[in-house]
Amino acid sequence: MAHSKALLVLENFIAGKFVPCSSYIDSYNPSTGDVYCRVPDSGKEEVEAAVKAAKAAFPIWSSKSPLERSQILNKLADLIEHDLEAFAQAESKDQGKTITFARAVDIPRAVYNFRFFASSILHHTTECTEMATMGCVHYTSRAPVGVAGLISPWNLPLYLLTWKIAPAIACGNTVVAKPSEMTSVTAWMMCKLLEKAGVPHGVVNVVFGTGAKAGEALVCHPDVPLISFTGSTLTAQRIMEKSAPHCKRLSLELGGKNPAIIFDDADLSQCIPTTMRSSFANQGEICLCTSRVFVQRGIYRDFLKRFVAEAKKWKVGNPSDPTVDMGALISKEHLEKVRSYVKKAQAEGARVLCGEGTDSLVLPTGNQKGYFMLPTIIAEVKDESCCMQEEIFGPVTCVVAFDTEEEVIERANSVKYGLAATVWSSNVGRVHRVAQRLQSGLVWTNCWLVRDLNLPFGGMKASGIGREGAKDSYEFFTEVKTITIKH
Ligand code: NAD
8 A cells, every 4th residue: 555645654673773574554543533653563573583683683782881881871761751742642642641740641651761770780780609518609690691682562651561571681692673563663763763862883783563464473483592581471371382382581561450458447548549540540551540449348438439430530531731640542343342341240139330321422523533431430349240341441440338348359250361459448467468369560658650670570370480680681681601610
């Protein structure tokens, strides 16, 4: 198909150059429903070229000192920060998220990812033990692994991609990255800054395209010993199968079905606005979003009334309007999927208290074909319902009552996922007890989404394998060796 001049056309970034592709796929603006961008439909051939470039760049990059790499990462952070507004506008248009969220969260965090790993790479230590009886000293040394394959999803595009690129290259690896085919623009914009930042050609290569073609070619490539993947549990299963013949090192950050547990001594003035954000921020399209709210029976009615009242205040519409709280969902298909869960809940006898099918959504003229829905709260849902078991990944949250601590821990743990939980109580003993027993990689008490990048991030059960963070990413992106010296 001929490319219209009005459309943005992306190119792969291989060996420091933008390279056109022989075929392209359409990318939509979720807030208007229009195609506005064409993304390379890369496959084996493009991945092969990118891996070759990354392999060629590895000897030079891996032999640079941590300080030299750190300076380059910091420079890249400065350049992205300098263009923060352009990046935020692009992310909002490409993903459907509000410009406010892109300005405050996505792009600042992408900048910080580079600054953080630029700093942390300078401070790692290795281990050493002395074995006096044998006249030996043992120590460990760490070296980069080689070409890292990095695959990221569409919900926090540049934020999550840089959470992988930054530690990978800080440790001395070279990379082939594949962003989601639905949100490729900010990765392409970042490539334009690499040379100016001093990143040598071939250190960062970005191949655009679908998971089935480009993603799988990367996963199956014999010269890519390591894959860092963030996305759905289903795709992770496929990646594990496809990489098994090569025994690849995998880091898998996957889906969630995150509980918020609200005890009757919680400070509701803090809890309600935070649970609104934890349920509906970024259209509920954050792996850490709350989707099951357990409220202790004594405060259940009061909580529900106030929570629904807050949800009704949220403004849904044009993401570039700074007064809007919730933008568009990523795609038409995803919107239909999220809506179908609300219908299933209704069919099972649950009550939709606000949002989808209950309140009317009024959209600006230019956004009538966009993929919008209102924040939706469902009550009286059974724990076995698919709405309480499966990841919906949209602005839908279920609220149910509980009686005892013992009961709520069991119910919160009764899903296949284990990513993030939130506990609300003013009893410090109770929050410790509950946090210890929840099957969850992250537990926030009396807050949500407060992160220290030094500490491990990742999920239990079907929510992932491995952890990322200062020390964990360093360990994942390096190979350790134990050396023994006898005197
Ligand atoms: P997805 O699994 O469909 O896709 C993620 C990435 O994998 C995309 O780049 C896609 O093109 C690629 N991919 C798809 N099939 C592939 C294959 N066979 N081989 C290689 N790559 C393939 O996920 P999504 O819909 O883009 O993202 C939403 C999911 O991501 C949700 O489940 C969400 O919970 C999860 N997520 C998890 C975290 C976390 O840190 N745990 C963060 C954000 C999102």
